[in-house]
Amino acid sequence: xxxxxxxxxxxxxxxxxxxxxxxxxxxxxxxxxxxxxxxxxxxxxxxxxxxxxxxxxxxxxxxxxxxxxxxxxxxxxxxxxxxxxxxxxxxxxxxxxxxxxxxxxxxxxxxxxxxxxxxxxxxxxxxxxxxxxxxxxxxxxxxxxxxxxxxxxxxxxxxxxxxxxxxxxxxxxxxxxxxxxxxxxxxxxxxxxxxxxxxxxxxxxxxxxxxxxxxxxxxxxxxxxxxxxxxxxxxxxxxxxxxxxxxxxxxxxxxxxxxxxxxxxxxxxxxxxxxxxxxxxxxxxxxxxxxxxxxxxxxxxxxxxxxxxxxxxxxxxx
Amino acid sequence: xxxxxxxxxxxxxxxxxxxxxxxxxxxxxxxxxxxxxxxxxxxxxxxxxxxxxxxxxxxxxxxxxxxxxxxxxxxxxxxxxxxxxxxxxxxxxxxxxxxxxxxxxxxxxxxxxxxxxxxxxxxxxxxxxxxxxxxxxxxxxxxxxxxxxxxxxxxxxxxxxxxxxxxxxxxxxxxxxxxxxxxxxxxxxxxxxxxxxxxxxxxxxxxxxxxxxxxxxxxxxxxxxxxxxxxxxxxxxxxxxxxxxxxxxxxxxxxxxxxxxxxxxxxxxxxxxxxxxxxxxxxxxxxxxxxxxxxxxxxxxxxxxxxxxxxxxxxxxxxxxxx
Ligand SMILES: Nc1ncnc2c1ncn2[C@@H]1O[C@H](COP(=O)(O)OP(=O)(O)O)[C@@H](O)[C@H]1O
Ligand SMILES: Nc1ncnc2c1ncn2[C@@H]1O[C@H](COP(=O)(O)OP(=O)(O)O)[C@@H](O)[C@H]1O
Ligand SMILES: [Mg+2]
Ligand SMILES: [Mg+2]
Numbered sequence: 001x002x003x004x005x006x007x008x009x010x011x012x013x014x015x016x017x018x019x020x021x022x023x024x025x026x027x028x029x030x031x032x033x034x035x036x037x038x039x040x041x042x043x044x045x046x047x048x049x050x051x052x053x054x055x056x057x058x059x060x061x062x063x064x065x066x067x068x069x070x071x072x073x074x075x076x077x078x079x080x081x082x083x084x085x086x087x088x089x090x091x092x093x094x095x096x097x098x099x100x101x102x103x104x105x106x107x108x109x110x111x112x113x114x115x116x117x118x119x120x121x122x123x124x125x126x127x128x129x130x131x132x133x134x135x136x137x138x139x140x141x142x143x144x145x146x147x148x149x150x151x152x153x154x155x156x157x158x159x160x161x162x163x164x165x166x167x168x169x170x171x172x173x174x175x176x177x178x179x180x181x182x183x184x185x186x187x188x189x190x191x192x193x194x195x196x197x198x199x200x201x202x203x204x205x206x207x208x209x210x211x212x213x214x215x216x217x218x219x220x221x222x223x224x225x226x227x228x229x230x231x232x233x234x235x236x237x238x239x240x241x242x243x244x245x246x247x248x249x250x251x252x253x254x255x256x257x258x259x260x261x262x263x264x265x266x267x268x269x270x271x272x273x274x275x276x277x278x279x280x281x282x283x284x285x286x287x288x289x290x291x292x293x294x295x296x297x298x299x300x301x302x303x304x305x306x307x308x309x310x311x312x313x314x315x316x317x318x
Numbered sequence: 319x320x321x322x323x324x325x326x327x328x329x330x331x332x333x334x335x336x337x338x339x340x341x342x343x344x345x346x347x348x349x350x351x352x353x354x355x356x357x358x359x360x361x362x363x364x365x366x367x368x369x370x371x372x373x374x375x376x377x378x379x380x381x382x383x384x385x386x387x388x389x390x391x392x393x394x395x396x397x398x399x400x401x402x403x404x405x406x407x408x409x410x411x412x413x414x415x416x417x418x419x420x421x422x423x424x425x426x427x428x429x430x431x432x433x434x435x436x437x438x439x440x441x442x443x444x445x446x447x448x449x450x451x452x453x454x455x456x457x458x459x460x461x462x463x464x465x466x467x468x469x470x471x472x473x474x475x476x477x478x479x480x481x482x483x484x485x486x487x488x489x490x491x492x493x494x495x496x497x498x499x500x501x502x503x504x505x506x507x508x509x510x511x512x513x514x515x516x517x518x519x520x521x522x523x524x525x526x527x528x529x530x531x532x533x534x535x536x537x538x539x540x541x542x543x544x545x546x547x548x549x550x551x552x553x554x555x556x557x558x559x560x561x562x563x564x565x566x567x568x569x570x571x572x573x574x575x576x577x578x579x580x581x582x583x584x585x586x587x588x589x590x591x592x593x594x595x596x597x598x599x600x601x602x603x604x605x606x607x608x609x610x611x612x613x614x615x616x617x618x619x620x621x622x623x624x625x626x627x628x629x630x631x632x633x634x635x636x637x638x639x640x641x
Contacts (some may be wrong), residue, residue, distance in 0.1 A: 049502040170579050182358035182529065187583035209503060216575035216583070220603070232618035253503035255532030257574055259556045263514065263536050266507050271474050 004075070006061060006091070006171055007037035011070035013056050017276065024047070028275050030056040032227045036300075038171065043197065043204040043267050045218030045235070047211060047250065049272050052224045054207045058175045061205065063087050089119070092164035096176035098156035102148040108134070109144040115167045129166060130166045136199075137162045138192060158192070165196065171203045174273050178213065190217060211254045215239055216263035223247050226275060226283040233308040243310035282312070290314060320491055320523040321347040321370070325383035328369045329559050332377075335594045339365045339378075341547040341602075345525075347491070350531060352517065352524040354534035354555065357544030358570075360590065364413075364495055364528045366544075370494075371404065372397045388490065394553075406436040409484030409522075413496040415476035419468040425452075425479055426464030431485045451482040455512055474505040488520055495527040510537060531574060533557055540626075546591055546602040553627030563621070563629040566603045601631070609633065 013031040018024070020141045030053045038044055046054055059065035060072060063079055072079050095101045102111055109130050116126045134141060137158040149158055155178065164172060174193070178186040190213065197204055208214050208221055214221055214235075222248065223231040231244040242248045249268035254260075267289045273279055279286050287293040294313055302311040328340040340362045347353045355363050364462055368374050370385050372395065385392040387403065403409065412418035417426055429451065430444035439447070445464070452460035455478040477497065484492060493515060498506035514537065517524050526537055534541050535555060542552035545563065552562040562568045572584025588606040600615040601607070607614065613632040622628045 049504065063383055150322060154589070183531070183573045184570060185587040187575075187585050190575070191583055191585060210575075210578040211503070212574070249504060253507050254576070255530070255536050256576060257531035257535045257561050257571055259535045261536060263510055264507055266504060268504050271472055271505060272502065 003039050004037035004073075005040050006205075007073050007076075008034050008057075008061075009071045010075070011057075011060060011067045011072060012034055013053075013065065014062060014068045019276065026276050027081075029278065030225050030275065031060070031067070034229060034233060036083075036205050036222055036229065038205060040203055041197075041201050042220065043206055043218045045214035045221040046205060046207045047209065047214050047221060047225065048224035051272055051275060053227045054224060055175055057224075058093065058173050058205070058207055061173050062091055062093050083200075084100070085118070088115075089167045090169050091171045091173060091265065092169040094157070094160050094164050094169070094172060094174040094177045096179050098153060098160045098180070098287070101149060101160060102156060102163075104148055106147070107144065108139070108146050108148070108151070111148075111159060112162045112166055115163065121169060130162075133162045133166050136165070138188075152185075153181055154188055157181065157185075157189050161192065161196070165200070168200075169202075173205045173207075175205070175207045176209070178212070179208065186213070193217070211250060212256075221251065225276055226273060228283065228311070229302055229309070230284065230312070231308075231310040232302075233310075237308050243308065243315060244312045245290050245314070246284050247310075264293075319346060319386070320349050320351070320388060321345065321525070322384060322386040323370050323382065324385075324508045325381070326369055326385070327381045328365055328374065330377050330595070331379075338597050339547055340369060341597055342373050343544075343547075343549050345370075345542060345549075347525060349490075349523055351540065352526060352538040354538035354541040355525065355527045355544060356529065356531060356534045356541055356589070358529055360593075361544040362547040363529075363544055365529060367410075367493060367495060367525070371408070371410070372400045376395070394410075402436070403570065405432040405484075405489075406487045407489055408491045408493065409487070409489035411477075411484045411492065411494040411497050413499060415473070415480045416468065418480060419476065419483075421468055423467075424464060425466050425468070425471075428468075429464075429477070429483055429486055432483060436487050447486060448482070451485055452479075454470075454485075454516070455479075456508065457482075474501055474509070477501060477509055479514070481509070481516075483522045485516060485565050489522060491523045492517065492527070493525045493527070497526075497527070498533065499530070506533075513537070522556050531559075533573065538541050543570070547593060548602055548630070550603065550631075551627075551629040553629075554625055557624065563623070563627065563637050564603075564608045564631050565609055565633075567629075569606075569608075 011031060011034040014027040014029050016025040017028045019026055035297055048054055060067050112133055113126045113130045114131060134144060139155060139158050178189050196202060206214060206217050218235050221235050222229055225246050231247045239251060242251055245267060252264040252266055268287050270287050281297045282295045282300055285291040300311045300313050302309050323345040326340055326343040330337040330339055338528045345364055353400045357363055369380050374380060382393055400455055426448060429448035433439055433444040433447055449460045457463055457475060457478055498509050528534060538555050541558050542549045545566045551558060551567045562571060568584040569584060575583060586606055592604055601618045604610045604614040618632060620628055620630055621634060
């Protein structure tokens with residue numbers, strides 16, 4: 001654990017949501033007992049269907065949201081004890097929608113330079129660093145005076161990356177960074193993220209619902225379902241021998257641009273459950289074709305063998 | 319032939335000038351065939367569809383040499399004249415069910431309305447047909463759904479309702495515009511199965527519009543690749559994907575993670591050209607093409623090979639590009 005740049009220990013988050021117009025507020029458990037860590041220089045992929053808690057986790061890692069329980073630590077020190085400025089200089093976000101996350105009334109140079117302002121860096125220095133940063137993310141210098149609305153989606157995402165990197169953070173939390181982009185733009189951004197990672201020795205958490213993207217980019221992959229981690233392994237191990245039936249189904253959904261493979265026969269039924277009323281036992285059991293009686297009443301714990309963690313009773317049987 | 323579109327061009331009047339959204343598009347769909355129209359956002363897929371269905375807004379101008387549905391001329395027909403066809407012979411599934419379904423109507427109203435409009439059926443018959451179709455598209459407790467409103471349902475359920483609605487009158491042609499783009503991957507697979515099964519069941523033709531090359535590869539017999547308002551390549555899906563001829567098609571395939579085994583993703587440099595103003599002569603992909611030459615500034619030949627595989631390029635083949 002000593003190498004862990006960022007680690008989560010039994011992190012849970014509950015929102016309180018009102019059911020109906022006059023209903024009372026009920027807890028919605030968006031995250032439950034999340035434990036994993038990011039090692040220096042690693043790219044960790046986080047996958048799962050929408051609503052499983054990925055963005056909540058991202059916000060907690062960024063310190064934008066406090067966990068209801070558990071601790072997030074950076075090099076062993078709880079981030080809750082760190083000054084905001086220090087935390088922000090070390091962990092930075094890249095969000096899905098580069099449009100809504102950029103101030104429309106500010107120029108690219110102002111947007112990218114703002115974090116330096118906050119650090120109290122002088123304007124001459126700031127301008128030089130902004131110029132360098134635009135270069136680094138592949139934006140032309142003339143973009144400096146443009147407003148976000150004058151840029152393409154891919155260029156806006158490059159601005160978001162430049163803004164995230166200007167204070168030289170160690171960790172980037174990327175929440176669906178290419179989901180709003182076309183595939184030709186996505187490949188530009190993914191290649192850029194890979195180059196920057198190598199050049200700056202960044203640690204990346206890459207959140208995506210796109211399995212092919214995660215496989216291409218990640219060293220390790222964490223799979224979530226309804227607020228919990230159901231599987232975690234090195235990328236190759238996860239894709240070659242998935243342990244959890246949910247991971248199996250997710251991997252099957254990948255449609256490759258190779259004709260003749262046909263549609264997948266999914267071993268999964270129904271839709272994602274309502275998180276306010278999670279199923280008993282293993283939350284995945286109503287959709288699982290392999291569910292046993294035990295799965296309805298008991299919840300399997302995440303257990304590891306050879307660094308491959310999964311939470312499923314099938315492995316007790318085998 | 320189910321649908322035959324030749325020389326379709328569509329322009330919009332905008333504040334900044336004329337926007338050439340679609341330029342000289344040809345499409346042909348045989349009976350029982352599934353055609354994919356694939357390309358990145360803004361390339362003109364939806365406008366093409368709205369164009370041959372006469373559903374364009376007033377700011378649009380359409381030109382076409384031929385638009386025929388099942389041998390019937392549609393160019394001369396007014397938008398009003400299209401009404402007996404839409405929802406009846408042609409079922410359309412739109413990208414976003416929330417905009418296509420009327421939020422103030424119950425599911426039952428939405429489904430029975432089309433049926434009552436086109437068929438001389440009683441309310442009871444229409445309701446029975448609606449329940450049958452909800453069942454068919456995999457919606458449980460179909461009967462009780464009839465009284466619900468669209469916003470009370472999940473995205474996956476709404477998309478199923480849209481499909482049920484498009485199928486109410488057993489259309490000969492189903493057009494689906496990004497039918498699974500807003501859905502989770504597990505639900506996407508279910509919806510695609512549904513479309514495929516129903517197509518073979520009622521032997522309908524399908525036009526599937528999407529930006530997802532994986533979906534096109536598994537769902538269609540033939541494919542047309544669009545770029546900046548033009549079809550740059552089309553042919554049997556197997557031919558186009560296994561031996562793409564146009565540099566854009568090749569580039570696009572190289573950008574997809576997992577399409578090739580490992581290593582760096584391919585890249586198409588630059589950005590899509592503006593569609594505003596006079597269409598420049600020559601190839602629309604020229605400014606981004608790694609193998610463009612002076613010849614690409616002049617008129618671009620339509621090339622053909624083998625079984626109905628055609629592309630627009632000065633090169634007879636783009637083998638070897640995008641290593
Ligand atoms: N601010 C909030 N208040 C109440 N519920 C929320 C809030 N944010 C997210 N949720 C709920 O928490 C769950 C997890 O959401 P989120 O973390 O956004 O998932 P994901 O990013 O995987 O789609 C969902 O059920 C979502 O509706
Ligand atoms: N009503 C409209 N007025 C002006 N321009 C439009 C209109 N609808 C679409 N366009 C433009 O036409 C082009 C093609 O759009 P569209 O067919 O929607 O693309 P897509 O391939 O993503 O479906 C785009 O440049 C778009 O901005
Ligand atoms: Mg999210
Ligand atoms: Mg569209």
